[in-house]
Amino acid sequence: MLFINEAAAINGLADTIIKGGVSLYNAMKYIYSIAEDDFYNISIKDSFKVVLNNITDTDCLQGLGLHIDERTCAEMQSEAYNHVLSLMVYSLAVRIPTLKNVKINDENMTDDQLYRLYNAVMEKGAENYKDIISETFLETKYLVRKGKKLQPFTADWYKTYIYTNVPELAEITNKNMFLLGFADVLFAMFYSCLEEEIRNKMTEYTADNLSEVEGKQL
Amino acid sequence: MDNSIVKFAVYDNTNFYKIELSRTLLHFTEFDFTYFWEQCIEAGKTARKTGRLPQNIVTGAKAAVGRAHPYIEACIGTDYSEIVLDCIIEYICHSERIGLEELWARCISPKNPYEEAIFRRISEYKANRAMNRWTSIVRLQEYAKNKMTFIFDTDDIGTILSDDTVRARKEYFDLALSVAANELGCSGNLLPSVKLLTPATLPNSAFVVGKVSKSIYRRFADELAEGRDLSAMEKRDCSKIRDQLAMEAYSYVKNMTRPNEIEMNFALEAIRENPAEIYYPDSLKAVIDLEFELMVRDKIYMRKCENCGRFFTALDDNTRCDRVNSSGKTCRRQYEELVESISAKAGGARDAHEAIPQADGNLSAENLETANITEISPVSSLIPPPEVREPVAVPKETEKRAQKLYNALYKRVNKGIDENEFKEWSQYLSNMKRNLKLGEASLKQYEEFLDYSDRLCKEVKLASKNKTVHAPVEKPYDMSIPAGKNGNDTGKTETPAETDENETANEISEEEFVEIAELSEKIEKKHAEKAASEASPKVPQVEGTVVSSDNVKVKPFTPQAFDSLYDAMQAGNDDDEDGDESSKKQSKPVEIKKPKWERLSREEAFKDNDKDDE
Numbered sequence: 010m011l012f013i014n015e016a017a018a019i020n021g022l023a024d025t026i027i028k029g030g031v032s033l034y035n036a037m038k039y040i041y042s043i044a045e046d047d048f049y050n051i052s053i054k055d056s057f058k059v060v061l062n063n064i065t066d067t068d069c070l071q072g073l074g075l076h077i078d079e080r081t082c083a084e085m086q087s088e089a090y091n092h093v094l095s096l097m098v099y100s101l102a103v104r105i106p107t108l109k110n111v112k113i114n115d116e117n118m119t120d121d122q123l124y125r126l127y128n129a130v131m132e133k134g135a136e137n138y139k140d141i142i143s144e145t146f147l148e149t150k151y152l153v154r155k156g157k158k159l160q161p162f163t164a165d166w167y168k169t170y171i172y173t174n175v176p177e178l179a180e181i182t183n184k185n186m187f188l189l190g191f192a193d194v195l196f197a198m199f200y201s202c203l204e205e206e207i208r209n210k211m212t213e214y215t216a217d218n219l220s221e222v223e224g225k226q227l
Numbered sequence: 228m229d230n231s232i233v234k235f236a237v238y239d240n241t242n243f244y245k246i247e248l249s250r251t252l253l254h255f256t257e258f259d260f261t262y263f264w265e266q267c268i269e270a271g272k273t274a275r276k277t278g279r280l281p282q283n284i285v286t287g288a289k290a291a292v293g294r295a296h297p298y299i300e301a302c303i304g305t306d307y308s309e310i311v312l313d314c315i316i317e318y319i320c321h322s323e324r325i326g327l328e329e330l331w332a333r334c335i336s337p338k339n340p341y342e343e344a345i346f347r348r349i350s351e352y353k354a355n356r357a358m359n360r361w362t363s364i365v366r367l368q369e370y371a372k373n374k375m376t377f378i379f380d381t382d383d384i385g386t387i388l389s390d391d392t393v394r395a396r397k398e399y400f401d402l403a404l405s406v407a408a409n410e411l412g413c414s415g416n417l418l419p420s421v422k423l424l425t426p427a428t429l430p431n432s433a434f435v436v437g438k439v440s441k442s443i444y445r446r447f448a449d450e451l452a453e454g455r456d457l458s459a460m461e462k463r464d465c466s467k468i469r470d471q472l473a474m475e476a477y478s479y480v481k482n483m484t485r486p487n488e489i490e491m492n493f494a495l496e497a498i499r500e501n502p503a504e505i506y507y508p509d510s511l512k513a514v515i516d517l518e519f520e521l522m523v524r525d526k527i528y529m530r531k532c533e534n535c536g537r538f539f540t541a542l543d544d545n546t547r548c549d550r551v552n553s554s555g556k557t558c559r560r561q562y563e564e565l566v567e568s569i570s571a572k573a574g575g576a577r578d579a580h581e582a583i584p585q586a587d588g589n590l591s592a593e594n595l596e597t598a599n600i601t602e603i604s605p606v607s608s609l610i611p612p613p614e615v616r617e618p619v620a621v622p623k624e625t626e627k628r629a630q631k632l633y634n635a636l637y638k639r640v641n642k643g644i645d646e647n648e649f650k651e652w653s654q655y656l657s658n659m660k661r662n663l664k665l666g667e668a669s670l671k672q673y674e675e676f677l678d679y680s681d682r683l684c685k686e687v688k689l690a691s692k693n694k695t696v697h698a699p700v701e702k703p704y705d706m707s708i709p710a711g712k713n714g715n716d717t718g719k720t721e722t723p724a725e726t727d728e729n730e731t732a733n734e735i736s737e738e739e740f741v742e743i744a745e746l747s748e749k750i751e752k753k754h755a756e757k758a759a760s761e762a763s764p765k766v767p768q769v770e771g772t773v774v775s776s777d778n779v780k781v782k783p784f785t786p787q788a789f790d791s792l793y794d795a796m797q798a799g800n801d802d803d804e805d806g807d808e809s810s811k812k813q814s815k816p817v818e819i820k821k822p823k824w825e826r827l828s829r830e831e832a833f834k835d836n837d838k839d840d841e
Contacts (some may be wrong), residue, residue, distance in 0.1 A: 050356065051354045062335045074350055
């Protein structure tokens, strides 16, 4: 794909993916805080709407009056849970080869461009901690090249990690069950919206007004 | 302490606020929120352009709404801190005909702080963390008005309600609300309520009685430092374990002995400053209900003014209020003057009635033909013809000029011109326009007022640039009492010329008056001839015949007899509007009504007089 400024485009797309990962990570924390005080006050549907309309806004749920603090998210304040952030970004990074299917002006991203994008994301802190995520970049690339369908983006790895590494969240409590149930739905929907966001970004970077886009993104 | 004043405190505020029984309520029910509303719209328009709410306008608007009720003033930094935003949200929804959900969805990805603030506020509504305080105030104002009417309004004018009736009505009203809430599944403890506390038992008493609290804390600081932290209980429902919590706190001070005399005296001085009882309402409705309750308890009732129809505090048996109306006098004073005037005129009218048969002896057609009209002049002087006034056409340029002046001054409210001064000025302007339409003011007077306004505007602009209050522009006339229809003795708008430039003004008003008088005479003659020809060709004009404007019908004069003071007053109104020049100058400014007389046949008209003669 021909970008007007390829380096800037790769950097911008990597930034979008990183922000997406952080946004998903924070969304889980905000949702967890709902179960503390506002279970009957805040509509979970509204929470979905807000998160999915602000994919790259990492603190969008503050607008609903939610706050992450020691009291509402005490169980998420552990070192073990902090690794979820790098895992979330990694889970998105390994799916970068699917961007090959995105065509803009009858062009798609080359393998080299995709690989550089993957590296840019990995350099910013993505990590497959304890190899929790079974998918890899190469595996996804192979499946895309063969035209095979990928497994849907689910919260399975998240739940596995919680059960094995974060005992505070693995305990059967009202709050924890609410969190895991929410994760199942949110992950799938979030990924779908992030794909759309990245597609929009790619369109922007191939447009003539790249200089403006650069100014915003970098 | 004055029984009609009670004090209350609110959450998160260490000050005490006053409620003046009945006065606070009346003030709230009659409060005009127009200025606040305009400021909010202005703030919204600015925010749409700049992306954030202009803090200076927001602060001004909040100060304005705080004046409506002491409770709003007390909570302006807490519960009512977002009232401007609430008003803007309401305005957007109303003007664009959209619901809150749609507005929320529009702002779901906010592009600027303004949209973010709207989104955040609506989210608070949705999560029951807040409500639209602006709409709440409007609804509560209506609630207070309705409750006042329900309790204090009477079907018959002048009826004095008994204490039991007032209490029963109030209880019935409150009970109706409770029944409705109960049927809707809303338990009583969710509804607004008021606690009666003392300064020491207030939730924030440690800060309210700060000095004494500090000295107490010093005595028990060591024990309390090791105490169990109960702050986690704040978020939980502890309604069932209140005693347990209280006793846990008490356990740290249970060995307390009385302090030494010096410390006790210090506490005495501090506590003496505070009121013995403090009400602690949890909402505006609670304060309104409290005021009603205390009014009923202390027998402070309201009554509807017979003149202006507004409620007032009934301190005695008077049925008219002490509000200054458009005449520049209070309704009570106006009525008293009217009664005095009517009494005097009624005496004159009776004299005249007695004079008519003495002059003519027999009211036959022949006698009527030859009757000396001058003999009945004292009576006719009581019922002069109504003034005929033509609306004054205002040129478009003058209208534009007035509009420009209004805009210029409106922009500089609180930036060079005081808000009250602006209100006074705009009130005068609207009165002037109305009087022009009624033909009670001349174009020249209007232009003189605009000239004055020009000078004022220049001063205000200058002051606005220098960020000071404008130097007082010499007012060529008194604007303290907004002129209105019959707003002064001559029934015309008081203008610059009429106050300071007395001579010129008097010439103008006299000329106008002469014109009107001549016109009235012509109409009088015309109708008298017409009426006489219709009634009987032989009777040119009946003695005591009163002829006025086109629609007024003719009847022979019958002396006025009054069954009651009210009747006398009503009759007096008619007298005033028809008074001659001298009486007009002294007349009371009352509403002008055309007399509703019916045409009677000659037989019908003189039947009673004939009987009397027999």
